[in-house]
Amino acid sequence: MSRVILQTHDLTVRFGGHVAVDHVSCAFRTGELTAIVGPNGAGKTTYFNLISGQIPSSEGRVELNGRDITRASVSDRCARGIGRAFQLTNLFPDLSVLENVRLVIQSKAKMGFSLFSMADSHRDVTDRAKAVLEKVKLFDLRDQVVSALSHGNQRKLEVAMLIALDPAVYMFDEPTAGMSVDEAPVVLDLIAELKAEKDRTILLVEHKMDVIRTLADRIIVLHNGMLAADGDPVTVMASDVVQEAYMGKELEDV
Numbered sequence: 001m002s003r004v005i006l007q008t009h010d011l012t013v014r015f016g017g018h019v020a021v022d023h024v025s026c027a028f029r030t031g032e033l034t035a036i037v038g039p040n041g042a043g044k045t046t047y048f049n050l051i052s053g054q055i056p057s058s059e060g061r062v063e064l065n066g067r068d069i070t071r072a073s074v075s076d077r078c079a080r081g082i083g084r085a086f087q088l089t090n091l092f093p094d095l096s097v098l099e100n101v102r103l104v105i106q107s108k109a110k111m112g113f114s115l116f117s118m119a120d121s122h123r124d125v126t127d128r129a130k131a132v133l134e135k136v137k138l139f140d141l142r143d144q145v146v147s148a149l150s151h152g153n154q155r156k157l158e159v160a161m162l163i164a165l166d167p168a169v170y171m172f173d174e175p176t177a178g179m180s181v182d183e184a185p186v187v188l189d190l191i192a193e194l195k196a197e198k199d200r201t202i203l204l205v206e207h208k209m210d211v212i213r214t215l216a217d218r219i220i221v222l223h224n225g226m227l228a229a230d231g232d233p234v235t236v237m238a239s240d241v242v243q244e245a246y247m248g249k250e251l252e253d254v
């Protein structure tokens, strides 16, 4: 039985006079993939930033498992189960692909960050990291330095690191942006796989309607920082609010 894991209550942030996220109240349940859509500048990334703790809110609350985390730091939220691919783009560019994934597994297991002392004694960490890299089809590149990877492979590595972290709430912000047509399906398949595994809560900011149609259990629409629609994909996609937003017309009554 799914339950609410993450909730925002009247979540709001103002930049000067501009309200980028405007009293958004929304609950996210375990086992549900929610696509967050809306026109450019609607507040999607800012809403993500508020949930993951990158920026403080002006008003409102964020709750995870019923606990108020509104003032918690990014790392505290991460430790409690909110994982965002974005946080992990702080990849270590001079380390190898494998070392990057190992670091996540080590930090999750609170085993410390020393890469070099643990080569043999923690073979299981390496094995788990390799398994994740196989999953994202980066195994053959495991010894490459991250800075030498293509953009698409760096994005795949982000996903690999998120999978290695295995948070309760996965947050993806346009995970296939900048990827080639060959690379994008790997990431989309991985998200579909995560979704098929029980109890995962996935939030996905995405512009591509075909991706949303394939993956989403639910769509929420932000417009001018406000929650403009929320429901099952078929209903929301057919709604005036989405049709108008994606036709580029002004929404008068939101």
Ligand SMILES: Nc1ncnc2c1ncn2[C@@H]1O[C@H](COP(=O)(O)OP(=O)(O)OP(=O)(O)O)[C@@H](O)[C@H]1O
Pocket: 015, 018, 020, 038, 039, 040, 041, 042, 043, 044, 045, 046, 047
């Ligand atoms: N740090 C900031 N300071 C001032 N304004 C900001 C800041 N961050 C975001 N904004 C503004 O808030 C609004 C929402 O931006 P946001 O990036 O969240 O939109 P978005 O829906 O993610 O757009 P896109 O689809 O183009 O990525 C925009 O008008 C943006 O210019």
